[in-house]
Amino acid sequence: MRKSHIAILIIIALAITYIISTSSNYSTYENFTTAISKEGKEFQVVGNLSRPDAMYYKPEEDPNFFSFYMKDKQGKEAKVVYKGPQPADFARSEDIVLTGKMNGDVFEASKILLKCPSKYNDGKLETQTFEAKS
Amino acid sequence: MNEIQYIGERLWLGNLGHFFTLLSMAASLLAAIAYAISFSHRKNEIVANSWRKLARAGFFTHAFSIFAIVAILFYLIFKHYFEYQYVWQHSSLDLPVYYMLSCFWEGQEGSFLLWSFWNAVLSLIIIIKGGGKWEAPVLSTVSWVQVFLATMLIGIYIGSYKLGSSPFALMRQNMPANPLFMNPEYVSLIKDGNGLNPLLQNYWMVIHPPVLFLGFSASLFPFAYSIAAMLFNDFSRIWANITLRWTLFTSAILGIGILMGGAWAYESLSFGGYWAWDPVENASLVPWIFSIAGLHTLMAYRSTGHALKSTLFFLMGSFWLVLYSTFLTRSGILGDTSVHAFTDLGMSGQLLVFMLTFIIASAILFIVKLLSLPQPAKEESAYSRELWLFVGSLVAVILATMIGIDTSWPAINKITGGSRVIIDPISHYNRYSAWFTVAILIFVAVTQYFKFKNTDTAKWAKDLALPLGISAVLTIIITWAADFSFFITYKLFNSVEVPFLSVYMLLMFSSIFAIVANIQYFFTVLKGKAKVSGASVAHVGFGLMILGVLFSAGKKEVLSINTLFDFKDVENEQFKRENILLSKNMPVQMGDYWVTYKSDSTQRFDTYYAIQYQQKANQSDVPSRTFTLYPSAQINPKMGLISNPDTRHFWDKDIFSFISSVPDRTAESEEGLSLKEAELSVGDTVAVNNALIILEAIDPNPSKEDYFPLAGDVAAGAKLQVLGIEKNYRLEPLYVIRNLEETHYEDKVEDLGLTARFEKIYPDKGKIKLQFISQTPKPEYVIMKVIKFPFINLLWLGCIIMSIGFFISLRYRQHAK
Numbered sequence: 001m002r003k004s005h006i007a008i009l010i011i012i013a014l015a016i017t018y019i020i021s022t023s024s025n026y027s028t029y030e031n032f033t034t035a036i037s038k039e040g041k042e043f044q045v046v047g048n049l050s051r052p053d054a055m056y057y058k059p060e061e062d063p064n065f066f067s068f069y070m071k072d073k074q075g076k077e078a079k080v081v082y083k084g085p086q087p088a089d090f091a092r093s094e095d096i097v098l099t100g101k102m103n104g105d106v107f108e109a110s111k112i113l114l115k116c117p118s119k120y121n122d123g124k125l126e127t128q129t130f131e132a133k134s
Numbered sequence: 135m136n137e138i139q140y141i142g143e144r145l146w147l148g149n150l151g152h153f154f155t156l157l158s159m160a161a162s163l164l165a166a167i168a169y170a171i172s173f174s175h176r177k178n179e180i181v182a183n184s185w186r187k188l189a190r191a192g193f194f195t196h197a198f199s200i201f202a203i204v205a206i207l208f209y210l211i212f213k214h215y216f217e218y219q220y221v222w223q224h225s226s227l228d229l230p231v232y233y234m235l236s237c238f239w240e241g242q243e244g245s246f247l248l249w250s251f252w253n254a255v256l257s258l259i260i261i262i263k264g265g266g267k268w269e270a271p272v273l274s275t276v277s278w279v280q281v282f283l284a285t286m287l288i289g290i291y292i293g294s295y296k297l298g299s300s301p302f303a304l305m306r307q308n309m310p311a312n313p314l315f316m317n318p319e320y321v322s323l324i325k326d327g328n329g330l331n332p333l334l335q336n337y338w339m340v341i342h343p344p345v346l347f348l349g350f351s352a353s354l355f356p357f358a359y360s361i362a363a364m365l366f367n368d369f370s371r372i373w374a375n376i377t378l379r380w381t382l383f384t385s386a387i388l389g390i391g392i393l394m395g396g397a398w399a400y401e402s403l404s405f406g407g408y409w410a411w412d413p414v415e416n417a418s419l420v421p422w423i424f425s426i427a428g429l430h431t432l433m434a435y436r437s438t439g440h441a442l443k444s445t446l447f448f449l450m451g452s453f454w455l456v457l458y459s460t461f462l463t464r465s466g467i468l469g470d471t472s473v474h475a476f477t478d479l480g481m482s483g484q485l486l487v488f489m490l491t492f493i494i495a496s497a498i499l500f501i502v503k504l505l506s507l508p509q510p511a512k513e514e515s516a517y518s519r520e521l522w523l524f525v526g527s528l529v530a531v532i533l534a535t536m537i538g539i540d541t542s543w544p545a546i547n548k549i550t551g552g553s554r555v556i557i558d559p560i561s562h563y564n565r566y567s568a569w570f571t572v573a574i575l576i577f578v579a580v581t582q583y584f585k586f587k588n589t590d591t592a593k594w595a596k597d598l599a600l601p602l603g604i605s606a607v608l609t610i611i612i613t614w615a616a617d618f619s620f621f622i623t624y625k626l627f628n629s630v631e632v633p634f635l636s637v638y639m640l641l642m643f644s645s646i647f648a649i650v651a652n653i654q655y656f657f658t659v660l661k662g663k664a665k666v667s668g669a670s671v672a673h674v675g676f677g678l679m680i681l682g683v684l685f686s687a688g689k690k691e692v693l694s695i696n697t698l699f700d701f702k703d704v705e706n707e708q709f710k711r712e713n714i715l716l717s718k719n720m721p722v723q724m725g726d727y728w729v730t731y732k733s734d735s736t737q738r739f740d741t742y743y744a745i746q747y748q749q750k751a752n753q754s755d756v757p758s759r760t761f762t763l764y765p766s767a768q769i770n771p772k773m774g775l776i777s778n779p780d781t782r783h784f785w786d787k788d789i790f791s792f793i794s795s796v797p798d799r800t801a802e803s804e805e806g807l808s809l810k811e812a813e814l815s816v817g818d819t820v821a822v823n824n825a826l827i828i829l830e831a832i833d834p835n836p837s838k839e840d841y842f843p844l845a846g847d848v849a850a851g852a853k854l855q856v857l858g859i860e861k862n863y864r865l866e867p868l869y870v871i872r873n874l875e876e877t878h879y880e881d882k883v884e885d886l887g888l889t890a891r892f893e894k895i896y897p898d899k900g901k902i903k904l905q906f907i908s909q910t911p912k913p914e915y916v917i918m919k920v921i922k923f924p925f926i927n928l929l930w931l932g933c934i935i936m937s938i939g940f941f942i943s944l945r946y947r948q949h950a951k
Contacts, residue, residue, distance in 0.1 A: 007525050015532050029553040042557050059795060063917040064711040085713050085795035085917050087775075099557055110558075 031072040032107065039102045042110075046097050047072040049090070057086040070096055070107075078102075082109045090114065142321035143217050143304070151206040151302040158199035158250075159284035165192035166277035173270040173365070186270055190261060193273060196280060197254040203287070204251055207244065207301050211237050216324040219308045220244070220301040226329035228738070232340050237330050239343045242464055242479050243287055243301035248344060250283045252351035268376065271362035272355070279354060282488045286481065299479045332739070332768065332776050338398030342391060346418060349388030350456050353421060355380040356428065357453035360446050361496055364503045374436040375950045381429045381449065382947065386940030388422045393933045404777045404792040406921050407687070408929070411563040413468050416541040417459030423534035424452035427527035434520035437586045439510040441524045446507075448531060450496055455538065457489040467545050517591055519584040526577030533570040537563065564687075568637045571680060575644035578673050579651035582659070601654050605647040612646075613639050616689060616924075641684050648677035665946055672939025675932045682929025686788075693724040693789075694920040713794045716745070718914040721753060727789075728753055731916055732762070740766040740778065743793060743916050747782070765918070767793040788923040795917040810906045813896070822906045825886055826857040827865075832902065836868050841879055847872050852892045852902060856883055867892040867904070 030043040049055075050071040057066045066086040071077045080098060100109035168189035175181040207220070211234050216222040224244070225237040239245045257276050260269060289300030305324075306315040314320050359377045363369050395415065396408035409415060428448030431441040462468055465482035514521045539546075540563065543554050556562050583589075583597050613620060622636040656662065656670040694714040716722055716731040723729075732744040742764040748757035765780040779792035812820040814829040821827075829852060836851025843849065848871040856863040868879035869892035882889045887909030894903040 007521075008528060011525075011528060011532055015536065026554050027557045029555060044555050044557070059715050059797070059915065059917055062711075063713050063715040063795065083711065 031074050032076040032078045033074065035102045035107065042099065042101050044097055044099050045072055045107070046095060049096060050077055059085065070098065078107045079105060080107045080109050082112055087112055087114055138316070138318050140321065141319050144215050147206055147210060148218060148302040148304065151203055152300065154199040154202045155284065155287045155300065158196050158203065159281060159288060161192045161196035161199060162277045162280035162284055165189045165196055166274050166281055168192055169270045169274035169277060173274060176267070182270070189273070193257065193261070193277060197258055200250050200254045204247060207247065208238055214327065216327050217304055217321050219303045219305045222305055222324065222327045224330060226327040229330060233330055233335055236334050236339045240330060240334060243299055245343065245347065246283055246286045247301065248347045249350060250280060252348045253280055253354060256351055256355065268359065268362050271365050272358040275358040275361050276354060286484065296480065297484065299481065333402060336398055336402040338394055338401060342394040342398050345387060345394055346391030349384060349391045352380065352384040352387050353425060353453045353456050356384060356449040360449045361499065364499055369442060369508060371436065372951060374432060375947065377449070378432050378436065379944065379947055381425060381432060382940055382944045384452070385422065385425045385429050386937060386944065388418070388425060390937050392418050392422060402778055404779050406790060406919065411559040413541045414463050416537050417462050420534045420538045421452045421455035421459065423530050424448050424455055427531045428452060430523045430527045434523040438514070438520045439508065440514050440520045442507055442509070443504065444524060444527070446500060448527065450500065454493050457492055461485045461489045462545065467548060515588045517584060517589040517594070519581060519586045522577060522581040522584055526574060526581055529570060529573050529577065533567060536566060568641055572637070572640045572644045575648040575677065575680060578648040578676060582655050582669070598651065601647060601651040604650050605643055608646050609639065609643040613642055618642065618688065638684060638688050641680065645677045645680040645684065649674050652677070668939050668943025668946055671942055672936045675934070675936030675939055677932070678928050678935060679932030682926060682932050685925035686923040686929060689924045691725070691922040692919065693727070693922055694918055713917050713919050715915050715917050724920055725922065729920070739768045741768065742766045745791060745918070747789065763791050765792045767796050785927060786925060788926045789920065790923055791918055791920045793916050794919050797915060808908055810908070811903065812906070813901045813903050815901050822888065823886065823908045824859055825888060827906070828855045830855050833866065836866060838866070838868055838879055841868055841870065844872060850892070850895060852904060854890060856888065858886055861885070865890045869895060
């Protein structure tokens with residue numbers, strides 16, 4: 001066997017090992033029900049804003065605290081807390097994609113992705129991402 | 135229904151444009167076929183030449199058509215002919231000329247056009263400089279690509295399937311149901327275009343796309359030369375030299391294009407960085423890595439005859455991946471995972487055919503030729519440069535493949551029905567890329583010290599001893615001084631904890647090692663000859679670049695940590711409070727700075743916030759340095775808050791700041807108004823809001839800009855002194871009776887939002903009645919994020935040096951036969 005073949009095999013083996021060992025970074029789109037059953041594990045949940053009146057953001061008090069209620073695609077509602085400023089245009093968004101995990105009754109979002117109806121894109125949806133931590 | 139006769143449409147230009155799109159397609163088809171026939175008659179020079187003549191005529195016609203389309207489309211944008219959909223959608227009247235260039239390539243059609251344009255330019259260079267026997271097969275391949283690209287622009291229906299999307303389509307054709315188009319004079323009713331996405335209104339967006347697309351175009355040529363070599367069975371040194379030049383050019387331009395994209399992101403996006411592992415970024419990075427890998431194995435092949443198969447694979451792979459990335463970013467498949475993919479134009483089927491045609495055809499050719507490729511009888515030595523060039527390239531390509539797979543999850547999910555997502559892309563990709571980069575940097579340091587064929591290992595070790603020692607010492611000093619951690623505990627299989635050198639430290643060491651080893655190579659082996667220094671210079675640049683990434687990302691520091699309001703969730707340290715509220719004129723401490731929001735001003739749509747930074751330890755100290763940054767924000771009716779960062783560059787760090795939220799001032803409500811009435815005699819005082827108001831005197835002969843006294847007027851002015859918290863003001867509202875009618879002239883203190891109105895005189899009581907309308911002051915604050923990026927200049931310096939290295943090599947190899 002040629003040395004180059006051996007090198008290939010070794011490297012591919014290393015790569016596969018590594019991919020497997022880091023596969024915990026992957027997740028799947030879920031709903032609140034699964035997020036509740038696996039409390040503490042990170043998920044992405046898609047849904048819509050529910051009860052717009054209950055949105056809470058008072059920057060004078062704390063600029064890094066924003067909370068609201070979201071209904072996932074199955075209709076389950078949960079309170080969401082996001083440790084960052086309220087994304088502009090939040091109420092107008094059509095779909096909300098949250099990344100985060102359940103903590104008790106509250107879904108702690110580390111990232112909010114908004115799909116907004118955008119005139120720039122011909123009535124098509126446009127996305128915007130907001131992250132609480134860098 | 136009668137056809138409406140529209141007035142004011144300027145149709146002839148669009149018709150001319152349509153004509154040229156069709157002509158460009160027909161002509162490229164002619165060139166593709168004629169070049170192919172010319173190639174197939176290569177044994178018979180006369181026949182081959184006559185076909186080549188025809189092919190060239192076709193190609194010249196094609197190129198001319200492309201240039202004409204570009205010129206017409208630009209003219210339409212320049213002249214604001216908004217009846218054209220593309221013009222309306224991507225531009226507006228207020229744009230300066232240089233941003234009209236960005237409008238040109240904001241949409242899919244324009245960027246396909248840009249790609250075609252570069253393909254045509256580069257091909258013309260081959261024809262003019264004389265492509266020899268390579269011209270026919272190479273330009274046939276290019277012309278086939280051009281045929282496919284042209285179909286993206288024709289926008290005609292074949293049955294119910296729309297082929298391509300024309301940049302010359304009219305608005306009324308695209309949205310016939312809109313009632314606007316019932317009006318024959320609709321053209322004069324369209325006052326302005328939809329406008330260019332404000333995020334793209336940045337000078338980097340004027341030059342980044344053309345450079346990146348030049349890189350995409352360039353990658354076609356190593357591919358086409360590889361195809362041609364397989365068709366000719368000619369893998370001579372002449373072929374290797376030509377292909378090497380094209381690969382160098384591709385690597386240089388694609389690299390510069392990617393870096394410009396990073397510079398744009400750093401300057402105009404507020405995610406706080408230059409690289410976010412966004413699918414669109416990855417989609418251009420992966421072909422670049424393949425091109426770099428192909429460049430290195432081609433060097434090995436040229437000198438030793440080894441690594442031909444991998445060279446062909448990497449060079450073709452680079453173009454395959456350009457096609458694949460085109461598909462990913464334009465088919466809409468990335469959906470919500472990318473912030474800056476193109477909008478879906480419903481061309482995913484067409485894009486898929488484009489991609490698969492070229493990948494499958496070239497892959498079949500490669501497989502067929504695989505066994506007959508020339509191969510040296512002798513196996514390469516373990517101590518040979520060619521082996522390590524190959525292994526290093528392979529490591530890079532495996533990294534690129536992993537990045538490519540992780541970028542493809544949205545596409546893979548679509549096929550498998552899965553729903554896998556990467557939660558935190560930056561840390562996910564960084565985690566494995568860091569290790570691969572350590573390995574690649576070590577290859578960069580040591581591989582040149584191997585000789586082709588075989589190496590005296592004792593000498594190899596001796597040569598590397600000095601750089602190794604210097605790097606180790608420097609690493610320890612810098613790691614310690616910059617406070618990087620030397621060791622970190624790794625969890626193996628989620629249970630066993632193993633202490634190991636931190637990847638930061640290894641990266642530090644390997645990048646310094648790459649830099650030092652290449653500097654030494656330049657002076658000792660190359661004897662300081664600048665002409666041949668391309669590789670060394672590029673390698674030093676690469677090392678510096680990684681060092682810059684390491685410092686700016688690894689030692690990045692968020693200065694705007696919120697300490698004032700940290701009472702909520704004190705136990706929850708996972709979320710750092712990275713945004714801070716700055717009230718106007720209230721200094722807040724951030725790191726070494728006291729930061730004050732001083733003022734704001736609005737230009738066009740953007741509000742610029744003057745944020746003053748004073749470097750001092752205590753608030754009362756004299757600042758050792760003062761500067762002001764102007765991050766801007768606009769509440770865009772179409773996109774919400776658009777924030778443009780502002781950065782102060784120092785030689786050793788950047789202070790990067792952006793507005794993360796602003797109070798919505800348009801949402802002022804009536805509730806904020808309060809009315810207070812008071813009956814006062816001269817000398818009386820009344821408290822309104824945060825001010826005391828004293829009636830000083832009644833002025834029987836008042837004057838005011840908007841009051842013009844007439845004979846017979848009864849007029850009085852109330853001279854008021856307003857004592858505010860910071861300042862005192864004077865007001866004089868008037869009360870006038872003219873022809874038995876009362877008129878009130880109000881007076882206002884803007885700063886306090888206080889309006890005074892002289893309501894009535896009670897001569898019997900010796901009092902007057904005043905009304906005070908006060909507005910609760912508008913909230914004046916911004917919410918900001920401030921990040922310190924140390925030594926980010928190393929990154930940019932590294933990028934520039936690496937690019938210079940490519941061009942030195944290109945110049946040196948310009949005339950190699």
